[in-house]
Amino acid sequence: MAGRTAKAIDNRATTSRFRDNQSHPTKSAFADRLRTTLARLDLSDAYFARAADIPTSTFARYKSGDSIPKGDDLFRLSDALRVSPRWLMLGDEGTGGSLVDVADADFVTIPRYRLAALTDTSKGDPLETVPYRKDWLARRLGTTTGLWITELPSDYDALGLEEGDAIICADIDAAGPAEKWVCIFRGPGGPFVARYSNRGTIADPDQSGTSVVTATDLRNGEIFAIARIRARMLAKL
Structure with a gap:
């Protein structure tokens, strides 16, 4: 019984590590898109954190790739940056209908x-x-x-x-x-x-x-x- 329990715990730990490893590319890609958009808009991090109503420490974690926004944070952030939340999170070319790529936007x-x-x-x-x-x-x-x-x-x-x-x-x-x-x-x-x-x-x-x-x-x-x-x-x- 103890052996099976230990094996189950080990399996869960392996699965958790696998999921964490899978999430790193997503976090990194999200952070790259966030940093690129911030650079193009040429406005301060503090401005966008305030505009998105997100604590500056949380915004810094998003920018560094330590975490990615969920729920309301994602939509507040994408609205502050004027980009599609789908593009910001997934990098999809479909950026929300009439929105064009930020590099081409007027x-x-x-x-x-x-x-x-x-x-x-x-x-x-x-x-x-x-x-x-x-x-x-x-x-x-x-x-x-x-x-x-x-x-x-x-x-x-x-x-x-x-x-x-x-x-x-x-x-x-x-x-x-x-x-x-x-x-x-x-x-x-x-x-x-x-x-x-x-x-x-x-x-x-x-x-x-x-x-x-x-x-x-x-x-x-x-x-x-x-x-x-x-x-x-x-x-x-």
Whole structure:
């Protein structure tokens, strides 16, 4: 009995070593693709770790090939790098439909503005510009122009957004916001986030507890629509 148990343990150990040895090429290839993409984008590791909401120590392990991301980390990282998660993990040529190889991709720069500088008519001077892949923007948002970045002025639980999150916004034209758009509005107390409804007057929160601004609110002249929120930095909304 003891002999069989020892043999079973030895077999499991051999299988584990075999699996570990098999995984090393995958980790190494993943790390190579990650490092290559980082070099092409010419932005710091700290920037991407922050953009992907991944601890810098974990990001360093991914970059060195000591480990590979799983689950949400993979998707957050691939979105931050603007590449397909399938390509990042497996190196497949099929990089997610309309996304082209990062070496051949065209980039646009999106300005980032300070939330406190936003007014009803101006955004102030940009703090910086952030490069984004045009094909990623076109596929996710349907546009590559008229976009800008700021921080979220308040929590918005319905979409899992928290105050301070970096968000991609678009200006709202003279026609005003459309039904169900999530927007940044400015009221007497400052900027806030709410869903827009072109119906009549609605009580402040809807049935899900989400703040709602109506066409009547805008006509009263105390609340102004500043921008439509198109995406958190890593996800379309």
